[in-house]
Amino acid sequence: MSDAGDEDDDDPRRGEVAADVAAEHPELRLWWLPARVPGRHSPPELRGRLRSMSDRLRGAQALALRSQPIPHAYRVFYRQIGIDPDVHRIPVEAVVVERLRAGEFKPYSFLQDAVTVAVMETSVPVWALDATGVEGPLRLRTARDREPLGRRDPRAPWLPEGRLVVADDAGPLAVLFGDVAPGHLARPDDRDVVLFSVAVSGVPLVAVAEALWTVTDTLQVL
Amino acid sequence: MSVLEHRTPLVAPAVDEAAVRRTLREQVARLERELVAQATSCLPHLPLPAAATRSRAAAPRLLSLAELEAARDELAGRLHDLTAQRRTHADAQARARLLLERMLLAPGDHRWVRVTNADLGEPGCKAYHARPRLGLVGMLAGWWHVKVSSGCPLATGPRRRPRSSRSGEPEQAVAQAHAPDPAWWSQAAAAPAAPRAA
DSSP: OEETTOSOTTSOEEEEEOHHHHHHOTTOEEEEEEEEOOOSSOOHHHHHHHHHHHHHOOHHHHHHGGGSHHHHHHHHHHHHTTOOTTTSOOHHHHHHHHHHHHSSOOOOOHHHHHHHHHHHHHOOOOEEEEGGGOOSOOEEEEOOTTEESOSSOTTOOEEOTTBEEEEOSSSEEEETTSOBOTTTBOOTTOSEEEEEEEEOTTOOHHHHHHHHHHHHHHHHHO | OOGGGOOOOOOOOOOOHHHHHHHHHHHHHHHHHHHHHHHHSSSSOOOOOOOSSOOSSOOOBOOOHHHHHHHHHHHHHHHHHHHHHHHHHHHHHHHHHHHHHHHHHOGGGGTTOEEEHHHHTOSSOOEEEEEETTTHHHHHHTOEEEEEEOOOGGGSSSOOOOGGGTTSOOSOOTTSOOOOOOTTSOOOOSSOOOOOOO
16 A cells, blocks of 8 residues: 555555544545556456355345444444435445345446455445546545536536545545546446545455455456 | 622633544444344344434535534434334244243144244244144144244155154154254254144
């Protein structure tokens, strides 16, 4: 793991956390990593891996998920920032519920499926941004009053003051654990993406690194 | 001199807000853990109580002191509700276990009564059903027993019956003590139920 500006492209880079946010949540960390997506469609090996994951997941495991350390840590953090995790599920729970609803982990795209594998194996959320829309390193801060979420859509919503966002040098790109700015979410055809993840209190940094590396390794090996 | 003439001005003590916020966050973490533990440590798992007010959109922000206290209090209320619900479930399960014991001792006194593993708070889909032996004959003669069923739809079907039941007796009865069977076979209960005289 390296701080922003390090030359090693394979290591996740640590994003800056604003002082007021760090004072309130001293263990909050943002990690990001550029990645390259070889293609749009998942190869057969990745589809097979999704099928295997689908077969291994049972309802009892889904019920017990929230009592495991990492999902529990994210649930606690959700409550500490004003989100009810029983209404807005943490990412790993959302993936599991979708699997129960659909009956399988449905393949969508190479990138999305690699992220699904990483989330299921580590319980750490990973998001992907279109790299062409990212200017500078990512950081975690609070939004200014009526700051637009994103720059690519003139109809982008305005953020209220104090909303926790993931931003670059030019402005917010995503609400923390919420919506990504319109036009900035990585699409299946995008080749260059920026992955990012958030570590909260109780989530070991090695788990975050593993999540990001799982995505990049899945994209490279398969 | 009157006591009231000496008035000490009230000075609010300095409060370390950061410490208070840290304590509240720790309380929220502990309550969340207890809430999930209460819901998932019993069978069947209990659904987490819904919040009193549901926010439509996720609004992550740095909570104020009042908001942290409100979050803590709301969690404590939910935990209280869940604990009461769990206590009710435990009482119902204790009553079901007592009923099962009485069924096994005197099946004829609990005709057609059915107790499932869900009623008992145990995993699996086993069910205990007080039924007459030999169908209508047993019903008329007052021969009742407790039949244990696995509940699994695959439990029926062509299968070589155990030696003790090849003499023509009907399906598996609790009174027969069988050797350990695969998981989907129901297990014999402890007390044999002898047919009652008419």
